[in-house]
Amino acid sequence: MASKEDFVSHINTGYATKGESITLGGAIFNGEALPDALIKIPLKTLNRHGLIAGATGTGKTKTIQVFSEQLSSLGIPVLMMDIKGDFSGIAKPGVEQPFITERQAKINIPYQVSGFPVELMTLSKQNGVRLRATISEFGPVLFSRILDLNDTQASVVSVIFKYCDDKQMPLLDLKDIKKVINYITEEGKAEIEEHYGKISTATTGTILRKIIELEQQGADIFFGEISFDVNDLMRIDENGKGYVNVIRLTDIQDKPKLFSTFMLSLLAEIYNVMPEQGDSGQPELVIFIDEAHLIFNQASKALLDQIETIIKLIRSKGIGIYFVTQNPMDVPSSVLAQLGLKIQHALRAFTANDRKAIKMTSENYPISEYYKTDELLTSLGTGEALVTALNEKGIPTPLAATMMRAPMSRMDVLTDSEIGEINSNSKLVRKYDEIVDRESAYEILTKKIQDIQQEAAQTEQKEQEAKQEKKAANEPMSQTTKSIIKVVTSATFIRGFFGVLTKIFKK
Secondary structure, eight states: OOOHHHHHHHHHHHHSSSSEEEEEEEEEEETEEEEEEEEEEEGGGGGGGEEEEETSSSSHHHHHHEEEEEEHHTTEEEEESSSSSGGGGGSSSSOOOOOEEEEEEETTOOOOOOOOOOOESSSSSSSSOOOOHHHHHHHHHHHHHOOOOOOOHHHHHHHHHHHHHHHHHOOOOOHHHHHHHHHHHTTHHHHHHHHHHHOOOHHHHHHHHHHHHIIIIIIIBBBBBBOOOGGGGOBBBBSSSOOOOEOOOGGGOHHHHEEEHHHHHHHHHHHHHHHOOOOOOSSSEEEEESSSSHHHOOOHHHHHHHHHHHHHHHGGGGGEEEEEOOGGGGSSSHTTTTTTEEEEEEOOOOHHHHHHHHHHHHHHOOOOSSOOOHHHHOOOOEEEEEEEOOOSOBBOOOOOOEEEOSSBOOSSOOOHHHHHHHHHHHHHHHHOOOBBOSOOHHHHHHHHHHHHHHHHHHHHHHHHHHHHHHHHHHHOOHHHHHHHHHHHHHHHHHHHHHHHHHHHHOO
């Protein structure tokens, strides 16, 4: 039987780091948290992505809070997509309580309360930094994938984007692209066919319906200007702490298309904007995606392919992405294979399917002589988790049941007045609060259609006037004219007749 000393040596060797790291907690052996076996994750590997999973109430949010605090303290910004709304407390210092200091003493990590710099962001009409993007910024490929279009429909979207580029008509919001679709199937049909080929009205009708479906999920608020600059996610405060950017998504849980639309556009924009990082030793930004199943459950194959591609490529830009969900089986295996850090809180086995899922989950972790992983997954306490990561050489670390350290910030949501205070002091709120509706495809085409209609009306009027003139010129004599002629003719005949008679009588 393995001894405690062997286990401590095993953990310390596996989690040894030469560079900077974050400390998640202390390893557990035979139910005891050990103060001299700390679980340290090297900053160098945090752009290799990760998974934080576990049943409701097992401590996932507190783990993200600890993770974010450690990163912020080291000057690394964080983006947290907060669907449940219970993460905002990171802005305020926590309260030192006996059960917290007792936990920290077990793993020999000092406890000091602290708040962290926070920006509260929103995709909807909630108070906070407004997040927007334009249709043009999406591009035809990503926009088509979000709408789940087939190849034929996607090619029509590409034509629409090309036409708008050629005519210098910006596509900013949904009303722009809807107007273009209506135009190319009606007033501009001949123009499109001449320069770009025929487009089926059935195809454009399908695209329009898909856009309306997206619009009904609130995307009309998201698409537009001022576009959010992803560089504003990389801010450091005056004390050298990285900003924790919290996107409050509590009101879009039932709008998975809007959530996945935003997430993909943001990741694509970050990938396009950020330079190649190389081996800098730490990430530029770490992103936590809460309730990740909302993305994957609704995603088409094309969308999943896009996510997988971005996950593979974006780490070279120094971006770490961490999916947060209840069951690791919620994440497709192709994405799961890209994740270097796994933090697994307890799972619950209520049914045969649950037990099967736990068995499959345990097989995703390194084999350990110190644990029976499938049994441990159901016996972990709140605030405890199985951890495996990558060391500085990219080699998986030993599996470690871990007592997670407690957050230094408040483990509760902010009050409305506290949210108002943060927003009132935010430079980004003021920067993005203004809604800009400059001239774009909608206004340009509306004017063009009005000009066409006015020109058509003028042409019709001229044609009508010409017809009337022609008709008047060719029209037979009126009845009055005929009557006058008849009278005149009759009078002349009478005068002539009497004139002849007069001559006869004179003779």
